[in-house]
Amino acid sequence: MKRLTALLFSCAVLAGPAAAAPTPQEILSASDAVRNPDYAFGLTNTLVEYRKGKQTESNVLAIYSKADPNGGQFRSLVRYVAPARDANKLILYNGKDLWLFDPSSKASIRLSPQQRLLGQASNGDVVTTNFARDYKAIDAVEEDTQDGNRQTRRSIKLNLAASNADANYHRIEMWVEPGSARPIKARFYSESGKMLKTAYYRRYQQALGTERPTEVVIIDGLEPDWVTVMRYTDWAKREVPEAWMQRDYLPRFKPE
Amino acid sequence: MRRHAALLACLLAASAQAQEDVDALKLADEAPAVVEQRSDWRSFVEAGVGRFVRRADGTSQTSRRLSLDVQYEHTLSQKWSVAFADRIDTSWLPEGGGRHSINTLKEAYASWRPLDDAMLDIGRVNVRNGVSLGYNPTDWFRRGAVRSVVSIDPASLKQNREGADMLRAQRLWNGGSLTALYARDPGRLLVAMTQKIGGLSPQLLAYREQSQPVQLGLNLTGLVNDATVVMFEWAGGRAPSQLGDTTTAWRDCISTGLTYTTASKLSLTGEFHYNGAAADDAGWNRLRAGPPLAYAIYRNQVQQAQDLPTRRELFFHGLWQDALLPQLDVAAMHSTDLADHSRRSWLELRYHAGRTDLALQWQRSDGRHLTNFGALPEARAWQWTIRHYF
Numbered sequence: 001m002k003r004l005t006a007l008l009f010s011c012a013v014l015a016g017p018a019a020a021a022p023t024p025q026e027i028l029s030a031s032d033a034v035r036n037p038d039y040a041f042g043l044t045n046t047l048v049e050y051r052k053g054k055q056t057e058s059n060v061l062a063i064y065s066k067a068d069p070n071g072g073q074f075r076s077l078v079r080y081v082a083p084a085r086d087a088n089k090l091i092l093y094n095g096k097d098l099w100l101f102d103p104s105s106k107a108s109i110r111l112s113p114q115q116r117l118l119g120q121a122s123n124g125d126v127v128t129t130n131f132a133r134d135y136k137a138i139d140a141v142e143e144d145t146q147d148g149n150r151q152t153r154r155s156i157k158l159n160l161a162a163s164n165a166d167a168n169y170h171r172i173e174m175w176v177e178p179g180s181a182r183p184i185k186a187r188f189y190s191e192s193g194k195m196l197k198t199a200y201y202r203r204y205q206q207a208l209g210t211e212r213p214t215e216v217v218i219i220d221g222l223e224p225d226w227v228t229v230m231r232y233t234d235w236a237k238r239e240v241p242e243a244w245m246q247r248d249y250l251p252r253f254k255p256e
Numbered sequence: 257m258r259r260h261a262a263l264l265a266c267l268l269a270a271s272a273q274a275q276e277d278v279d280a281l282k283l284a285d286e287a288p289a290v291v292e293q294r295s296d297w298r299s300f301v302e303a304g305v306g307r308f309v310r311r312a313d314g315t316s317q318t319s320r321r322l323s324l325d326v327q328y329e330h331t332l333s334q335k336w337s338v339a340f341a342d343r344i345d346t347s348w349l350p351e352g353g354g355r356h357s358i359n360t361l362k363e364a365y366a367s368w369r370p371l372d373d374a375m376l377d378i379g380r381v382n383v384r385n386g387v388s389l390g391y392n393p394t395d396w397f398r399r400g401a402v403r404s405v406v407s408i409d410p411a412s413l414k415q416n417r418e419g420a421d422m423l424r425a426q427r428l429w430n431g432g433s434l435t436a437l438y439a440r441d442p443g444r445l446l447v448a449m450t451q452k453i454g455g456l457s458p459q460l461l462a463y464r465e466q467s468q469p470v471q472l473g474l475n476l477t478g479l480v481n482d483a484t485v486v487m488f489e490w491a492g493g494r495a496p497s498q499l500g501d502t503t504t505a506w507r508d509c510i511s512t513g514l515t516y517t518t519a520s521k522l523s524l525t526g527e528f529h530y531n532g533a534a535a536d537d538a539g540w541n542r543l544r545a546g547p548p549l550a551y552a553i554y555r556n557q558v559q560q561a562q563d564l565p566t567r568r569e570l571f572f573h574g575l576w577q578d579a580l581l582p583q584l585d586v587a588a589m590h591s592t593d594l595a596d597h598s599r600r601s602w603l604e605l606r607y608h609a610g611r612t613d614l615a616l617q618w619q620r621s622d623g624r625h626l627t628n629f630g631a632l633p634e635a636r637a638w639q640w641t642i643r644h645y646f
């Protein structure tokens with residue numbers, strides 16, 4: 001469906017002014033389809049964190065994601081690969097239902113959405129997210145912006161407002177490439193208007209049938225020298241049964 | 257004029273932000289390619305050295321220990337996997353008292369998965385139930401499971417325990433699961449079912465040991481808001497009291513509380529613990545004033561069962577990750593016995609340096625003569641530990 005939306009959007013842009021222009025929400029959906037396939041999949045997310053120019057932490061996570069048939073938001077099963085002290089710990093992200101399983105203690109611990117498991121990256125940054133599910137694109141304007149390769153590019157700027165209680169941010173500004181709807185960057189804001197972080201989407205490569213960003217650079221809004229680099233590798237289509245998306249399956253989850 | 261100044265300020269701010277982004281992107285360009293292979297192993301060696309003050313005579317003694325902890329899990333095929341976990345703790349007794357080693361076989365079992373949503377395990381399995389942090393009434397397999405106490409940290413007590421030989425079957429479905437297990441020695445049967453109902457996923461449990469009456473249990477969690485989780489854990493059934501009465505009565509055990517997390521990675525937990533099988537306030541006072549042997553037997557039995565010696569306790573736990581500087585975790589714990597007002601506190605600073613953890617732990621217990629925490633042999637203690645993962 002998302003691929004179809006992306007196709008329709010591209011056709012509309014190519015056909016010129018005679019065709020109906022895509023709505024801001026359609027552009028947002030097309031942008032989601034660039035980041036994520038519309039079927040269950042697995043990947044490896046490698047996070048490297050810097051503070052004041054110095055590497056402070058690195059994590060490697062094996063992630064399986066599957067969209068909820070009711071609502072469309074992704075649920076994810078995560079297994080730590082590194083660092084060694086966290087290896088084989090498991091996390092379930094199912095909306096606001098978050099559980100951590102530690103194989104050492106055999107304990108399943110319920111987490112609140114505010115409990116961050118990695119340095120600066122929020123839970124929503126780490127796992128797969130469909131922005132169109134939780135945000136309403138209010139408007140779309142064309143403007144020049146700087147991309148992740150430090151080049152000035154023509155873009156469409158979308159203003160997103162949280163549309164339900166599952167949204168992690170109050171407001172998002174997102175810049176996407178005209179025509180392809182490839183995300184270029186996004187700025188995330190709190191309810192008080194404070195900019196929380198900036199994310200650059202870059203290093204587009206072929207993955208699961210289309211070119212997708214394989215690196216996201218997250219810059220903290222308050223401490224700009226706090227930087228997290230997330231790299232995605234090992235993309236693969238995976239069968240993920242619905243029964244796996246619960247706490248009691250966590251101890252059994254072993255990604256291939 | 258004022259409008260021009262505001263415009264200039266906006267332009268300067270935008271320019272500064274653009275430069276910060278450029279600096280961050282340059283840094284990201286140089287990020288190393290981290291390649292970590294998934295490993296079936298998770299093992300560490302840990303050495304600890306410290307001092308403790310004996311409550312009996314106020315003398316101070318040295319403690320030394322060395323621990324090796326090994327975990328292994330391997331997938332043999334799509335349907336078969338094996339798991340193994342073992343730990344050896346060696347401690348040196350004070351004043352040249354010799355060396356003492358304890359081996360804890362935590363797990364050694366084979367797992368068969370005939371279907372994506374059905375599994376069968378056979379062998380030594382470490383089963384742990386419960387959603388609370390400091391006291392788990394539904395964790396019936398905790399009884400006698402801890403062979404070597406190296407720390408009073410609840411995480412340590414949960415990790416360093418022996419499994420039980422059993423057959424365990426599990427069936428999963430969309431939003432729920434059913435687990436049934438039978439442990440041969442001394443004949444223990446446990447059935448647990450979880451089912452998602454609206455936003456809640458309650459877990460119901462039934463446990464029977466030999467010919468004792470069936471014990472029931474409930475585990476429930478919920479979100480108050482995005483920063484707060486509430487936990488409720490209950491176990492109840494007809495059982496003899498911990499005082500060794502032969503008559504049985506209905507007894508409830510409860511652990512309930514909440515965890516609040518701030519935006520700066522500080523998680524604070526407060527819990528109320530209730531043990532209906534323990535001595536009541538009057539019974540506890542009689543026990544403390546009675547024959548020392550009866551008191552010692554009671555404390556020993558309660559310690560083996562990892563239960564509370566009195567009815568009511570308040571428990572607090574705090575964990576601040578990346579406190580003050582990255583990779584430094586500060587953890588604190590405090591328990592107050594509401595029957596005799598004795599207290600125990602514990603504090604840990606833990607620094608993660610790559611594959612090595614350095615930790616400083618401190619604890620103290622206070623209370624009147626023969627109270628819950630006032631009777632612990634160590635009045636104060638501290639310990640340095642170094643742990644290396646390989």
